[in-house]
Amino acid sequence: KDIAVEVNSLSKTYAMAGWRVGMVVGNARICAALARVKSYLDYGAYTPIQVAAAAALNGPQDCVEEIRGIYKGRRDTLVESMKRAGWDIPAPPASMFAWAPLPEAFREAGSMLFSKLLIEEAGVAVAPGVAFGEYGEGYVRIGLVENENRIRQAARNVRRFLANAEEILGRAHNTGTGL
Structure with a gap:
């Protein structure tokens, strides 16, 4: 409390993603400075959203x-x-995202190409880890936003994708979109 602040939101806990409702607690000077900067950036949340957040x-x-x-x-x-x-x-211990290491066959390809091929070939969208910084390379982020049936369908598509990894990588390499 003396030297730091904690930032939290209602996005995941209350299924209010995109509503942009959150809070900051901790060091009073830092909180006041953040409130001042924020006041220059916007005029506050729409009143019904504030009421819903309070509820x-x-x-x-x-x-x-x-x-x-x-x-x-x-x-x-x-x-x-x-x-x-x-x-x-x-298994992530507490998150609505899973960070998955690239499958062995695609490690050399990198997270960007793997993500591109996965959506093109299997119809499964993931976020390339490199988009989150250099330490994200070698991983993809998977949002747990779909229901369990859709997740199982994605896994069936991934199974076929991985079974054809050599062919898929070969095509990517030959078309110039790969390694």
Whole structure:
């Protein structure tokens, strides 16, 4: 509290992603400086959004556990179905995203090319890790935004994709979009 602040939002906890409702707590001087800068950037959130945020924070909290359960189910489905497809993805302990190391056959290709080929060949969209900085290379970020049936379908597409990895990489290399 003396030297730092903590920033949080209602995005995931209350399924208010995109509403841009959050809070900062901690060092009073830093919070005041942030409030001043923010006042130059916008005029505050739309009143009905503020009312909804207050209702979420002050109302029954059973929805939080329900949302956590949904994301846990999606996470478990992703990890299990991708493992069966041939792609080991570590289970994130607490997130709506999974950070997945590139499958062995695609490690040399990099996260950008892997992501491009995965959407073109398998219809599965992931975010290339390199987009999050140099330490993201070698990984992709997968959002747990789809229901469990769609995740299982994506895993079936990934299984076929990985089974044809050599051919897919060969085509990418020959067309100049690859390594």
